[in-house]
Amino acid sequence: GAVVSQHPSWxxxxxxTSVKIECRSLDFQATTxxxxxxxxxxxxxxxxxxxxxxxATYEQGVEKDKFLINHASLTLSTLxxxxxxxxxxxxxxxxxxxxxxxxxxTQYFGPGTRLTVL
Amino acid sequence: xxxxxxxxxxxxxxxxxxxxLRCNYSSSVSVYLFxxxxxxxxxxxxxxxYLSGSTLVKGINGFEAEFNKSQTSFHLRKPSVxxxxxxxxxxxVSEKTSGTYKYxxxxxxxxxxxx
Numbered sequence: 001g002a003v004v005s006q007h008p009s010w011x012x013x014x015x016x017t018s019v020k021i022e023c024r025s026l027d028f029q030a031t032t033x034x035x036x037x038x039x040x041x042x043x044x045x046x047x048x049x050x051x052x053x054x055x056a057t058y059e060q061g062v063e064k065d066k067f068l069i070n071h072a073s074l075t076l077s078t079l080x081x082x083x084x085x086x087x088x089x090x091x092x093x094x095x096x097x098x099x100x101x102x103x104x105x106t107q108y109f110g111p112g113t114r115l116t117v118l
Numbered sequence: 119x120x121x122x123x124x125x126x127x128x129x130x131x132x133x134x135x136x137x138x139l140r141c142n143y144s145s146s147v148s149v150y151l152f153x154x155x156x157x158x159x160x161x162x163x164x165x166x167x168y169l170s171g172s173t174l175v176k177g178i179n180g181f182e183a184e185f186n187k188s189q190t191s192f193h194l195r196k197p198s199v200x201x202x203x204x205x206x207x208x209x210x211v212s213e214k215t216s217g218t219y220k221y222x223x224x225x226x227x228x229x230x231x232x233x
Contacts, residue, residue: 004161006161032218034220034221042225042226043208043223043224043225043226044162044208044221044223046220046221049218049220051218057216057218091159093161093162095162097219104219105150105167105169105212105219106152106164106167107221108164109154109161109162109163109164110161111160111161112159112160112161114159
């Protein structure tokens, strides 16, 4: 149980284009989803938190207009990197958290998406 | 705000030897602690968690951790490691920030199991 998928697993795009990454909770309802960014050999950096049906909350220093997050349903959140530039190249990982005693704190992570901007 | 310290950035250990990966957190009233493993180019997989109850927590793949409130530690242990345990290990604490619980991660420990 508690499986989270991400699509695509890797994507290469040209500078200036937009890229959408999907995060799905497959066997539970995710009341909250998180988007992280991970640089090589480093820990995860939280970018934003989204609750179903609400606007995402972005961490300090993360550009809202560049990283658009939509959490339209209890099983799907999307991250769109708009007007991507080479410095946006990174490994993006989502996580999902359900509600209730078992899921109140635990985040389940997707497999990640490797974005390369040329 | 909470902080999580993983003092060892790399831990080399021979196959079938025991290993301990250290994690310390800053003091707080309520503590919710987690260990995750990350294999190359993959997401994080939950190894174990402490939310309440018994301070000795058993997880998957033969790992266990002990919550020690007086020492503010949550060290991860395995009595006998395998080559397949080679990976990055992250300790995390769940903390309420701006009305929602978020993770604070440690910097990670790279476990390298040698044949």
